[in-house]
Amino acid sequence: MPARLPALAVLGIRNPDQEDWARLRGLQYAKLAQGAPLRVGAHIVAAILAIWVYFGSVGVLALVSWVLALVGVLYYGVRCDKSLADADTRRMTSTEFNHHCRAIAFIAVVWCVPIGFFAFQGTAKELLALWSIVSVLIVGSALVVAAAPLGSIIFTTLTGLAAAISAAILGEFAISAIVIFFVGIAIFGTIESARTYLMARIAEAGVVEQSEVVSLLLREFEENQADWLWQVDTGRRVRSVSPRFSFALGKTPIDVDGKPFLQLIAGDSWESGQFAPSLHDLAERLKRRESFSNLIVKVTISGEHRWWELSGTPIIDESGTYLGFRGVGSDVTEQRESSEKIAYLARYDTLTSLPNRLMLNEALRDAMRYAEKWRSRCAFLMLDLDRFKAVNDSLGHQVGDQLLAKVSNRLKELMDDNTMCGRLGGDEFGIVIRDASKKGVVESVARKVISRLSQPYDIDNNTLYVGASVGSAIGPRDGKTVEEIMRNSDLALYRAKDEGGGEHFAYEPMLHAHAEERRKLEYSLRRALENNEMSLHYQPVVDANDEHVVSFEALLRWNSKEHGFVGPDKFIPLAEDTRLIIPIGKWVLEQACIEATNWPSHIRVAVNVSGEQLIEPEFASTVVKALSSSGLDARRLEIEVTESIFLRDANVARAALEQVIALGCTVALDDFGTGYSSLGYLRKLSFSTIKVDRSFVQGAAQNSAESLAIIRAVVAMADSLEMTTTAEGVETAEEAEMIRELGCSKIQGYYFGRPMPALEARAIFDRAGRLIA
Incomplete structure (x- = not known):
């Protein structure tokens, strides 16, 4: 809207194009209906006063006729005002505007009758009194009826002209001038009053519209x-x-x-x-x-x-x-x-409800800050379950999960305000000791954990036995950061596992050196085959009766450029841990088959196979490829396995060995008696040979009743199952004679030959040939 509304626009004579004046006119005239009773009452009072002024001077019939005419036009005017009661919600039409102006004009004309005609029947004093009455109506119209300024101006102009003319005719020119001046002032005041009123109505309408918009938005907000x-x-x-x-x-x-x-x-x-x-x-x-x-x-x-x-x-x-x-x-x-659930899952293990690695890290970090602040010590224990893998593989992951849940409950029982346990992953757990300043507290916690976790577990009608190995590190002595403390406790745990499990070892600086050595050894092992550092040695196996060679066991040797000669007991476990045993085992199988083609046709070659190799889907294909590429008869290849292979995945291992047997190869069970010695393995798979471990041979040589009984039992069992037996570790003639008397079919040991390179193994047959010749 402009800062000042045009007068013609306020009066309604002209509607500028830039605004919706029909809408504004409705806002302007909508309030007339509310003031209609007051205006009618004012006109009635004024009419009564006018009759009082001219009563006696003007005939009664004329006065009554005038009053009736006034009532009629007032009725017509009220009806016009009532029709505009809802004009603020719509646009006002020009027809409605004209009807209202006409109604006001009729009222003005009716008031002109006493001013223009009754005055000639009375005195100038009576005319002045009548004008005073009408001027009150004019002023009231300008102030109260500002909503309809054009009507007010019409009323003021008509009545004012009638009064001025009547005064002039009566010779009262001063009164006539006063009336004209009053009319001009009244018209000006009416326009200004109407302009102010219209601006106020526009502002009020804007507020109402904004309120309606806000209400609409709020309703829409609540609904949607x-x-x-x-x-x-x-x-x-x-x-x-x-x-x-x-x-x-x-x-x-x-x-x-x-x-x-x-x-x-x-x-x-x-x-x-x-x-x-x-x-x-x-x-x-x-x-x-x-x-x-x-x-x-x-x-x-x-x-x-x-x-x-x-x-x-x-x-x-x-x-x-x-x-x-x-x-x-x-x-x-x-x-x-x-x-909250996401936060819980981020900090707690879902299976055991124990704190997870993240929360353990935070607890250890807090403990290290506490130790630094109070010049004390904290500790971290990393523990791993012994034989858990065997339970998981033999009874399934569901039983393994139940076992982990029971382990976690036992760990919770051992915790107090100074300790917190959590699960790191798999079967690994961690314990944070906030204050480990008291002497022996770490060892005490470790021993309690090992003792409690080693007790039997009853799960699904199975009584299970697992132990725990624990490694610990003290902060800040063994590390300045959380990562160092956890790494060093892991190194201590690794040593505890190497020692057979069920033990607690604290971190020592030398463990880090061992870990670094292992890392370097693994690095070299990964390149051993391509650097031609691997070789096979062959140890003869002889017939117990005539002592003729019946087979050779292929044994892997590694002569590293960086580390020199590395013993099998050191690099074979490393190869299995890193799964490097898969490519290495394939190479061993191929080389052993190739070398066996250089021996007499009745001599077998025995190759040790790891459990990691057996669970490979392509193991049988590897055997077939080794036989076909070398041209070796399948009956001359013997696969040696230990009982531990059945603990990883018994079904897969058995299926792989059955495929090998179907090819014509034989299978030997090595180290029998030192592991689980389950007769179920012998029932499920057709072994050709059972190898008696050297520990029993040496025990029998020392007249150990237990060792002698075990060897006799194994021989009797093998004979009944139509299997042969091989005694390992025979080093003297007396031991060989004793084994022969116990009934073993074959003998292997230093007495008949140490593991030798391939050329030396061939030389055995060359010498035998020359002796025969």
Whole structure:
């Protein structure tokens, strides 16, 4: 809108194109209906006064006729005003505007009758009195009826002209001039009053329109969003209750309105006064009249704990008076529970409910800060279950998971305020000792853990035995950071496992050197084949009766360029841990088959196979390829396995060996009696040979009754199963004679030959050939 409205536009004579004046005109004229009774009453009073002035001077019939005419035009004018009562909600038409102006003109003409005709029947004094009455109507119209300025001007102009002319005819020129001056001032005042009124109406309409827009947006907000609106007065009582807010409270709007806001959301704590901290925070902000946003509040609705997110701002009117608070809220219970669940999953192990690696790291870091602050010590214990892999592989992962859950429960029983245990992953657990300053505390915790975890477990009608190995490191002595402490405790654990398990070892600096040596050894082992550092030696196996060579066992040797000669007991476990045994074992199998083609056709070659090789899907194909590429008869190849292969994946291992047997190869069970010695293995698979471990041979040589009994039992069992037996580790003639008497089929040991290179093995047959010749 322009800063100053044009006069013609205010009067309604002209409508500028840049604005919707039909709409503005409706705002201007809509209030006329409200003031119609007052205007009619004013005209009636004025008419009574006019009759009083001219009563006696003018005939009664004329006065009555005039009054009736006035009542008629006033009725017509009121009807026009009533028809415009709703003009503020629509556009006013030009026809309605003209009807209103015509009605005012009729009223003015009726008032001109006493001014123009009754005056000639009375005196100038009576004319002046009548004009005074009419001028009151003019002033009232200019001030009160500012909504219709053109009508007021029409009334003022017509009545003023009639009065001026009548005064001039009566010779009262001063009065005539006064009337004309008054009419001019009245017209000017009417225009200004109408301009001010119209600007006020426009501003009022703008406020109403904005309020309607806001209400519309709020309704749309509540209808389309999960949030809701809330409002409280100065007494913190709920006002203007929205349906969604009352629904969130589990009540009807009537039950909510006027109730204390905090009482509605506090639940039972309202009576006790024991509010949640978040409710205290909300109450303080309301008390301080402080705006807040995204405040998470714990509420109690119908006895159920929920979480609300509230935002609010104080209501201040134009005079600065505080009226209360209003804001928006939403129920974020599900989101918060999801967030808490995510946070829990991020810090706790789902299977055992123990703290996970992340939380253990935080606890150890906190313990190290505590140790640094108070010049004390902390400790970290890393423990690993012994024989857990065997349980997992033989009974399945479901039983293994149940076992881990029981282990975690036992660990929890051993913890106190100074210790915290958690699961690192798999069957590895960690324990943080916050204050390890007391002498022997680490050793005491480790021994309690080993003792408790070594007790039997009953799971699904199975009695299981597993132990624990523990490695520990002290902070800050064994490391300045969490990573160093955990790495060094892992090194100590590795040593405990190497020692056979069920032990606790503390970290020593030499362990780091061993770990570095292992790392370098692994690096070299990965390049051993391509650098031609691997070779095979062959140890003869002879017939127990005639002592003729019947087979050779292929034994792997590694002469490293960096490390020199590395014993099998050192690099074979490393190869199995790193799964390098797969390519190495394939190479051994191929080379052994190639070399065996240089021997007499009745001599077999025995190749040791790791459990890691057997679970490979391509193992049988590897055997076929080695036989076909070398041309060796499958009956001359014997695969040697130990009982441990059945603990990894018994079904897969058995299936692989059955495929090998189907090719024509034979299978020998090595180190029988030192492992689990389950007769079920002998029943499930057709072994051709059982090899008696050297420990029993040496024990029998020393007249150990137990060793002698075991050898006799194995020989008897093998004979009944139509299997041969091979005694290992025979080093003297007396031992050979003893084994022969015990009934073993074949003998292997230093007495008949140490492991030798391929050329020396061939030389055995060359010498035998020359002797025969």
